[in-house]
Amino acid sequence: MTGAALAFRATLRERDWELAVDLAAGETVAVLGPNGAGKSTLLAVLAGLLRPDTGHATLAGRELFAVGGSARDQWLPPHRRGISLLAQEALLFPHRSVLDNVAYGPLVAGASRGEARDIARRRLAEVEASELEGRRPAELSGGQAQRVALARALAPDPALLLLDEPMAALDATVAPHLRRMLRDQLRGRTTVLVTHEVLDAYTLADRVIVLDAGRIVEQGPTAEVLERPRTAFTADLAGLELLTGVRTARGLRLPDGTEVEVDSSAEADPIPAGVAVACAFRPSRVEVREADGSGVPSASGALRATITDLEPRGDVVRVRSAVITADVAVQQLAAAGWSTGDVVDFVVDPRAAVLYPR
Ligand SMILES: Nc1ncnc2c1ncn2[C@@H]1O[C@H](COP(=O)(O)OP(=O)(O)OP(=O)(O)O)[C@@H](O)[C@H]1O
Missing domain, CATH: 2.40.50.100 (RNA polymerase II/Efflux pump adaptor protein, barrel-sandwich hybrid domain)
Known part of the structure; x- marks a missing residue:
């Protein structure tokens, strides 16, 4: 054991992408970088949607993958990784109620129907969405849907939460509400947050990693990186x-x-x-x-x-x-x-x- 919640290194030759990222338990790291820098690639490899050529990753002491080494490849499928993803769009199941959308994760993980719904109700309360539990996704505003999606991502109590520009598709009037909610929910939760917003990094992240062309070009505590930038990209982002x-x-x-x-x-x-x-x-x-x-x-x-x-x-x-x-x-x-x-x-x-x- 290294003490790290996440120990990750991987390479992808086709994308000229090579990254090593370690996260302490409970830490939130914001990943910044210009378009095409490799941010989505990191989330996809972590989530198990994209297989690197070489690499090794452990999460909370469990091996996520070990590929391209001398031993036989290990590859944990996405649903067994203990990782939840919240994307720009809520991507809820359209024909299920809000409650059943949120209960889905715990149910699949083995909870009884009653237990799964109890968990779902608690999570919905935490994101101030209890009154929405009987609705269908089509009956939700963008901000409501994203809060429900957050509840759904947290319901299985993931060992790692991935956030892919969670506020990007929301109106400027709604985004602050979700940002505040995320700030509360991310406390003590190991999280990788991909964002283009310096406000997200300041509000939500302990540490910042800046990627460019598939490599880490800057990293450190949020204020340090954003107030003492080393690349034109980071300086521009920080104004x-x-x-x-x-x-x-x-x-x-x-x-x-x-x-x-x-x-x-x-x-x-x-x-x-x-x-x-x-x-x-x-x-x-x-x-x-x-x-x-x-x-x-x-x-x-x-x-x-x-x-x-x-x-x-x-x-x-x-x-x-x-x-x-x-x-x-x-x-x-x-x-x-x-x-x-x-x-x-x-x-x-x-x-x-x-x-x-x-
Ligand atoms: N499906 C794909 N097949 C092949 N190459 C891809 C694919 N998706 C992305 N790439 C390439 O991988 C590199 C990293 O892309 P990635 O989408 O991870 O960047 P990003 O930082 O998430 O960019 P953005 O901010 O635009 O979302 C880029 O060179 C991109 O062209």
Whole structure:
């Protein structure tokens, strides 16, 4: 025994996919990544719907699979894995009542009809759906159906819960209710959550794994990964700008030689000069100034760049360039008269930037 609830490693040559994931008992891990990164592949292999070329996985001390090794392959079929999946769509049995949908798992696992219905009633109460027990799935709203689907996923008391973008198909007005419910239900439950929403990761996950092209590219405690991103994808998801370079006495030097100033006086563990670093900050903490016409940026630490795009966002306009993005007040932009193709200076607020080793 490793102490891990889930110990998983597998490869799939056809998808150039190779992953190792360990989960502690009761831990929720959010899996993030761009389209095609391999998130669904992970869920499918865990659920037993897709067979890897090589790999080994144990869940709560039981072997889920051992394939491609020297010994004979082991492969536990999906219904014997102790794993439940909640997908974007509720996928309830259309001809059964809500109660019987939720009772199905325990019934198949060997409970009597009465026991299975008792379990189902308890689970429905937990997701505030008791009054729906006599309805058919067609008589439910999207949010109600998803709550029932959550009750159904939890009814067999799975050793591992898989959530595949559970809020994605819901109205923005309904999603917060389910998110709150999930927060309560996931406490102490070993869960893998695939999501595109940073709010889901913050609200529900202890840890985050970022995938790209079938590999893990970042992982760690949720706040650490999202506040100190190492990839452009994670930075973008977290609403941060990311610059990379080398540590200098005043901040960091970018590959083009520009030095960006960062106030690191509060740094607990100073990073020595010469170390490869990343620097993250909000676009709202970047100022845009008129370029003064000389060949060098007007302010020290300014990044001179051409505006490639102007994107209105309420009372600010997102000013994009190839190197950096700034949010500028609509009035300031209008007064300055900047438009795409103009060369301007971007200045990062030294106190608003976080510097960390790459
Ligand atoms: N049925 C399939 N057969 C072959 N290759 C597939 C299949 N499904 C996905 N792939 C490939 O496997 C890789 C990982 O895809 P996967 O669906 O796991 O990504 P994802 O991170 O879930 O993406 P998304 O966010 O778009 O759902 C991609 O290169 C994809 O093209």
